[in-house]
Amino acid sequence: MDREETILDYFQGRLTPERRAVFEEEMAQDASLAAEVALLRSVREDMAQAPRHEKADQVWDRVSAEIDATPRAANDNRPLWKAALKYAAVVVLSVATWHVVVGPRLGPDPEGFRTASEDPAAFSVQVQFVQTASYGDIAALLASLGARITDGPSALGLVRLSFADADARQEALGVLEATGDLVAFVAE
Incomplete structure (x- = not known):
């Protein structure tokens, strides 16, 4: 777990008591970690004290209603085997093209060289x-x-x-x- 995730889990209370104690010990030993946690704590406190928009719930209700009102696409009821058949045809044509066009141009192995899996002669x-x-x-x-x-x-x-x-x-x-x-x- 990286440092940022650990700090976030610390603030959200998701650390086990043992891991929380270890993290607090790390903060006592590492001044930069303690400063980072203190900065984030002050930001959280400032945000909690900030005035809340008076119509925040109404804004969310309006957005939610618009999302719910958006029409959903109807099921086109096309059989899945037709789509699978199209993809299979593309694969077959690609392999056939490779064997007819590219394969012959590659030619045989250069003389004197064999694959590593070939058994060496006696x-x-x-x-x-x-x-x-x-x-x-x-x-x-x-x-x-x-x-x-x-x-x-x-x-x-x-x-x-x-x-x-x-x-x-x-x-x-x-x-x-x-x-x-x-x-x-x-x-x-």
Whole structure:
């Protein structure tokens, strides 16, 4: 509960006796809180002493009568299934448009990259690319090695590269260790 709500509850008597005692102790310790409560108390007292408009009840009765006299809209008795059918048609058309217009333009996944949920192949290595390596350079390197990223990057920037067989993995290890301008770290 924030400070303003607690002060309001204090004035309206909605605090439990325990919470009220704690709040009064806080006021004794915090001069700014005590000053804020004192200011609000004086405003409440001033408002209670202010003269009341002599026709206040009549004004409310007039406003209430006008509200009650306002005609209410009649029930249009349209079946709900028609509205639901319209919304369903909009959803179906939106999904169909997406699949026909947008989906084909997205194209297949770039070579060398797979989703994080894909199981890594049995033949893999961990690699950390240098900070300055571009996406194009990494994709070209992966394509030349026949490697796919199947996990990562981790918090340390490590990615797991998977290969089709043990020979491809062994050949790639040599190339990765020799490519210092793109690869910062290689681990089996």
